[in-house]
Structure formats: C-alpha cells, structure tokens
Amino acid sequence: MRDGARRTQLAAGDARAGMGDDRIRLSRWSGCPAEHAAILRNKLQTLEQLRREQSLFSPNSVIRDYVVIAVVGSVACTYVLMEREGKIINHKHFLLSVTEFTDTSDICGDIISYLYGGGGMPIPQEIILGCLPDGQSSLEQFLRQVSGHAVTIRTPQRGDLKKRIDTATDNAKYQLKLEALKKNRREHGLADLANVLQLPHIPKRIEAFDISNLGATNIVGASVVFTDGQPDKKEYRKYKIKTPDGQNDFASMRELVFRRVTQKERPLPDLLLIDGGKGQLSAALDALQLARVNVSIVALAKQEETLFTPTNKTGITLPRDSDALLLLMAIRDEVHRFVISFHRQRRSKTFLGK
Structure with missing residues (x-):
C-alpha cells in the first residue's frame, strides 16, 4: 500500500511527496555500495527537476504574456515572459533610451503597441502587466483589431500571476545592471585607449578594416563602425577590391582605406583600426597620405x-x-566576421555563375 500510495502521489504531480522517502533512504545507505547511492541520487535529481518544471505550469492553457518595464536613468528594459499551454516557454528583453525620470506608466502603452502592433511579437489572449497603461480599453481594442481575437490586459495584485510579474521585474532590473556594467567598461576602455594611443580625445567613432581572399580573384574588403564602443551596423560597408595586383594584401588594404577616407558624404572616424601588423599599417598610412587625410590609426x-x-x-x-x-x-x-561573410557570398555567386 505504501508503494502504491507513493506512485499515486507521483502520478498526481506531487514530486515532493516522493523526495522525502528517498532522502531518508539515502541517509540510511551511507555505508552501502556506491552504486546504490548513485541510483538514488540520480532519482532524487530527476524528481527535483520534475518539481521545478511543475512550478512553471499554471492550471489553464490561456496564451499569455507577462510584460514588465524597469527604468534606471535614461535606459528602460522591457522584459517579456511567454506562457503557452500553462508553461513558460520563452523570454525576451529589449533595451531602449528614455528621458530622465520617465515613469513606466507613461511609456507602457506605447511599448505594448509597438511590441504587438508592429514589433513582430505574436499577440496572446492575455497580457499581464506590471502596471496598467493609460487608455487600457483602447489598447485592448487596437490589439483585437490587429490579431482578430479578444485580448485582455490586466495587472495582478496577488497569486501566481503576481509572482511571475515579480520574477520578470527582477530579470528586467538584472538586465539593466548588466547594461550599466557593460557601459562602464566600454567607457573605461575608450578612455584607456585614448591614453595608450595618446589620442587628442576619446574616440567616439572607431572604424575597422579587413581584407579577405583565397586567391587572386574575389578579393573583398569591409569596414565596420563602432560608436561609443558599440557596433553601428547601419554604417557597415562592403567593398569589391579592384587593385589588379593579384593576391596582395597590402595593395588591397591601401585601396580599401583610400576609398573609404575619400567618401566625402561620410564623416571621418576618430580612429582607424587595421586588422594586421606593420605591413598593413604602412599600406593604410600610404592611403591616408595619398588622400591627404589626417586620422589617428592603429x-x-x-x-x-x-x-x-x-x-x-x-x-x-x-x-x-x-x-x-x-x-x-x-x-x-567583428570586422573579420563581416568580411568573411561577404567573401563567402561572393564565392557562392561565382560558383553559381551569377
């Protein structure tokens, strides 16, 4: 009866009911063969995992998202927990710049409209928020029109839904702390770089250059831009190298840098970064001299x-x-990754005869 009752408890989903007996047995087996203890230890781990998984389930199958917004200074983090069939299946977070002293209720409605109205997020049946937005009914009506089904927005005050909102809030605050640490390190790195290279000021805009080739054909170059220590992908550029010197990295680098710094419509960087050693540096310096451009370079x-x-x-x-x-x-x-990707595209087109 005892084993039968225990199996019934486990079948009903009460993983903890089975864990107590096994912990007692494990303590009693302290002098038994190691394999017996290992079997029970694995069993306990399985039961503990089952218990943790059960804690993520809710008693219904409503398609539901939990959305919270945390703000520190001029940075806001939107954190989303996605619940499907009663289980948390995914999470996402988004960082955005806001004005100082922004209240989350002021931006909540706009963020929800963006995420589900144009940001590509699937619209659930329920959106559980950390704070109610202004114009809640209008927002629900808008989401219903976009999705074709009813959407309920609410803010729980207690219970399991509130616990999940609290979890999402903690995660959002953690992401903001990580972002602050990254920002501090970027700022310190830029200041340290200015000191090491004896630059006239901290380099706000850094551009890096690299060449890729596997022979005398399909030689390509690329440049990437980092602004304030972060990638600025809209400023990335690809170049087909035209220098007729075959596989000559130095000549290719000279052409790449010259073509970039003579682009009048784009601002010059505070620092040029060349992927390579003294030879590539010399080629880049030749390009700067030919273009009569004075830019710090490393x-x-x-x-x-x-x-x-x-x-x-x-x-x-x-x-x-x-x-x-x-x-x-x-x-x-990053520039190496970018130029290699471009080179592969070129080789594929050549292979396919395009």
Whole structure:
C-alpha cells in the first residue's frame, strides 16, 4: 500500500511527496555500495527537476504574456515572459533610451503597441502587466483589431500571476545592471585607449578594416563602425577590391582605406583600426597620405595581439585583461566576421555563375 500510495502521489504531480522517502533512504545507505547511492541520487535529481518544471505550469492553457518595464536613468528594459499551454516557454528583453525620470506608466502603452502592433511579437489572449497603461480599453481594442481575437490586459495584485510579474521585474532590473556594467567598461576602455594611443580625445567613432581572399580573384574588403564602443551596423560597408595586383594584401588594404577616407558624404572616424601588423599599417598610412587625410590609426596583429602605430612600430603590448585591448579585439573580430561573410557570398555567386 505504501508503494502504491507513493506512485499515486507521483502520478498526481506531487514530486515532493516522493523526495522525502528517498532522502531518508539515502541517509540510511551511507555505508552501502556506491552504486546504490548513485541510483538514488540520480532519482532524487530527476524528481527535483520534475518539481521545478511543475512550478512553471499554471492550471489553464490561456496564451499569455507577462510584460514588465524597469527604468534606471535614461535606459528602460522591457522584459517579456511567454506562457503557452500553462508553461513558460520563452523570454525576451529589449533595451531602449528614455528621458530622465520617465515613469513606466507613461511609456507602457506605447511599448505594448509597438511590441504587438508592429514589433513582430505574436499577440496572446492575455497580457499581464506590471502596471496598467493609460487608455487600457483602447489598447485592448487596437490589439483585437490587429490579431482578430479578444485580448485582455490586466495587472495582478496577488497569486501566481503576481509572482511571475515579480520574477520578470527582477530579470528586467538584472538586465539593466548588466547594461550599466557593460557601459562602464566600454567607457573605461575608450578612455584607456585614448591614453595608450595618446589620442587628442576619446574616440567616439572607431572604424575597422579587413581584407579577405583565397586567391587572386574575389578579393573583398569591409569596414565596420563602432560608436561609443558599440557596433553601428547601419554604417557597415562592403567593398569589391579592384587593385589588379593579384593576391596582395597590402595593395588591397591601401585601396580599401583610400576609398573609404575619400567618401566625402561620410564623416571621418576618430580612429582607424587595421586588422594586421606593420605591413598593413604602412599600406593604410600610404592611403591616408595619398588622400591627404589626417586620422589617428592603429593596427592590431592577431598572433600576439600587439598594437602598432605610426610612432611606435616596435609594438605596444597591453595586458590581456586590458579594457582597451578587449575593446579593440572585439572590433577587430567583428570586422573579420563581416568580411568573411561577404567573401563567402561572393564565392557562392561565382560558383553559381551569377
């Protein structure tokens, strides 16, 4: 009867009912063979996992999202928990800039309208919010028109729904803390970089350049832009190298930099970053001289992560945990990824005869 009752409890979903007995048995087996203890330990872990999974279920199958907004300074984080068939299946967060001292209730309605009206989020039957927006009924009507089904917006004060809102709020605040830490590190890295390279000011706009080739054909180049230490993807550019020197990285780099700095419609960067060593740096300097452009420049060689500048061609070695070096490495790796992707596209088109 005892085993039968225990099986009934587990079948009903009460994982904790079975865990107590096994913990007692495990303590009694302290002097038994190791394999017996291992079997029970695995069983306990399985039951504990079952209990955790059950905590994510709600007793109904309403399609529901939990949405909270947290604001710190001029940054807001929108955090979304997606519940389907009673289970949390996904989560997303979005960061956006807001004015100082923004109240979440002031922007809640606009954010919900954007997320579900034009931001591509599937519209659930219920949206559970941390705070009710102004014009709740109008917002529900708008979402009903967009989705074709009724949408309810509400703010729970207690119970399981409130617990999930509290969890989402904690997660949103955590994301804001992470963003603040990243921002501080970016700012420190930029300031450190200005000091190491003896720049006239902190480099707000950094552009990096790289070349990719696997032979004398389909040679391509690319540039990426980081603004305030963050990628600015709308400023990324791709170049088909035209220099008729075959597989000549230096000539290709010279052409790439020259074409970029002679683009009158685009602002010059505060710092040029060249993926390579002294040879690539020299080629880029030739391009700047030919274009009669004065821009700060640094090259980053991959093997030892050594920096080369026009005034220090013996190399600058920074600690591997230096924020300045880590920032340059991140930018260098991004331009390398971007140019390799472009090169693969070109090779595929050549192979297909396009």
